[in-house]
Amino acid sequence: MTITSTPASEPLTRQVSHHVSQSVFDGSRLRVVLLVEVYDGAQQQFLETYEQLRSHVESVPGHLGEQLCQSIENPSQWLITSEWESAPPFLNWVSSEEHVRMVKPLHRCVRDTRSLRFHVVRETNNASAGAATAREGLQASPRIGDGVIRHALTFTLKPGSEATVARLLADYASPEPRVDDTTRLCRTSLFLHGNRVVRAIEVRGDLLAALRHVAQQPEVRAVEEAINPYLEQDRDLADPESARVFYTRAALPAVHHVTTGEKDQAAQRHALSYPARPGCGMRLAQLLAERDEAAADDPRSPVLCSTVFQRDDVVVRLVDVRGGIDAAGDPAVALGLPDPGQVAELTTLLDGAGAADGTPGSPGAGDALARALRGARMDLVTDRRAPHA
Numbered sequence: 001m002t003i004t005s006t007p008a009s010e011p012l013t014r015q016v017s018h019h020v021s022q023s024v025f026d027g028s029r030l031r032v033v034l035l036v037e038v039y040d041g042a043q044q045q046f047l048e049t050y051e052q053l054r055s056h057v058e059s060v061p062g063h064l065g066e067q068l069c070q071s072i073e074n075p076s077q078w079l080i081t082s083e084w085e086s087a088p089p090f091l092n093w094v095s096s097e098e099h100v101r102m103v104k105p106l107h108r109c110v111r112d113t114r115s116l117r118f119h120v121v122r123e124t125n126n127a128s129a130g131a132a133t134a135r136e137g138l139q140a141s142p143r144i145g146d147g148v149i150r151h152a153l154t155f156t157l158k159p160g161s162e163a164t165v166a167r168l169l170a171d172y173a174s175p176e177p178r179v180d181d182t183t184r185l186c187r188t189s190l191f192l193h194g195n196r197v198v199r200a201i202e203v204r205g206d207l208l209a210a211l212r213h214v215a216q217q218p219e220v221r222a223v224e225e226a227i228n229p230y231l232e233q234d235r236d237l238a239d240p241e242s243a244r245v246f247y248t249r250a251a252l253p254a255v256h257h258v259t260t261g262e263k264d265q266a267a268q269r270h271a272l273s274y275p276a277r278p279g280c281g282m283r284l285a286q287l288l289a290e291r292d293e294a295a296a297d298d299p300r301s302p303v304l305c306s307t308v309f310q311r312d313d314v315v316v317r318l319v320d321v322r323g324g325i326d327a328a329g330d331p332a333v334a335l336g337l338p339d340p341g342q343v344a345e346l347t348t349l350l351d352g353a354g355a356a357d358g359t360p361g362s363p364g365a366g367d368a369l370a371r372a373l374r375g376a377r378m379d380l381v382t383d384r385r386a387p388h389a
Contacts, residue, residue, distance in 0.1 A: 020146045021293060023256045024087035025286050028119040029064070029137035032090060034080040035114040042109035043075055049105050056102055057082070062089025085137070087117070088282050091253060095311045100248055107241065114208060146259065148186060149207045152200040152252035152309045152316065159195050161230035166192055168226050170382045175217040177386035183209045187385045189318065191271040191378035195232070198252065198271060198316050198378065200309070252309045252316065256289035258296045259305040267304050267320040271378040272335065276313040277351045284349040285310035288317055288336045295336070306336070313351065316378075325377070331369040335376065343369065
């Protein structure tokens with residue numbers, strides 16, 4: 001369903017509650033587990049291809065090491081585990097065009113893959129390594145989640161086609177939310193910013209199963225076919241390789257999520273786009289995450305929930321706001337930067353017209369922030385929640 005406006009006269013304060021926080025920015029070491037299903041008879045080809053790629057992976061900044069394992073029960077099943085200094089270096093690499101090109105030969109001998117990412121919380125080391133080494137880079141404490149996985153896809157349209165595509169994307173029957181006994185599609189929110197489309201989804205259960213479920217729905221496939229002529233990047237979803245490359249490039253991972261734990265069905269959902277200067281996307285996402293963490297404990301903040309998505313220099317912040325984003329009053333609050341001292345850093349990280357040109361506290365700085373907010377706001381195309389989600 002489409003979210004309707006909430007009267008601006010509603011109270012903008014709330015009681016502080018235990019908030020949920022998920023983040024890639026805590027500095028913990030990262031373990032990546034890649035489950036691979038190799039075509040029958042292609043095991044040797046897979047091994048040789050992997051050997052050719054291994055030296056490239058070893059030179060990636062932040063990569064600490066990895067193992068390649070083969071199942072003792074099914075020779076077609078392989079496992080690649082790699083360890084990284086922290087999540088950001090891995091995410092920067094896995095979203096790069098270099099990675100897309102590098103893994104392409106693997107897919108000639110691979111039927112299916114599944115990637116899982118984990119922060120290291122505890123580990124057992126050789127006694128000679130010492131207790132300090134054993135604790136180095138570990139996640140300090142377990143996080144408490146809310147059972148929802150958040151992910152987004154983004155792609156660009158041929159200029160001039162935005163209105164046509166918006167109509168196509170808004171006018172389709174919602175897919176069946178139940179995927180299987182353990183997986184359910186909870187919410188889909190779709191926004192436009194210029195010629196960029198962002199589709200954010202929320203899933204309980206298995207994200208990959210939910211994505212496949214949605215892609216197989218006839219009404220969804222019809223819409224995807226209808227918008228193909230308007231995409232800047234050509235794709236053929238009937239061709240597995242073309243579809244894989246498209247969705248790899250379109251993936252917009254959630255790098256931070258925080259919620260106050262307060263439920264408000266009338267809260268409005270908004271999306272803000274923060275185009276980063278080249279090479280600054282991860283730092284910009286981290287800055288927004290830090291401010292959202294602080295705001296989650298501030299009873300004056302109207303923001304009930306915030307998710308930061310980032311890939312390369314594309315940074316998008318999805319927020320649920322009591323009373324609507326205009327009710328926040330101060331544009332810096334709506335932008336996720338209530339601390340005036342950090343507006344200057346935002347200016348250095350934003351690219352071109354997205355930057356707020358004005359020193360905090362100086363005449364005209366408020367106008368600059370208001371312009372930045374107007375430039376960041378994405379247009380809502382559709383926001384649909386499954387019943388009882």
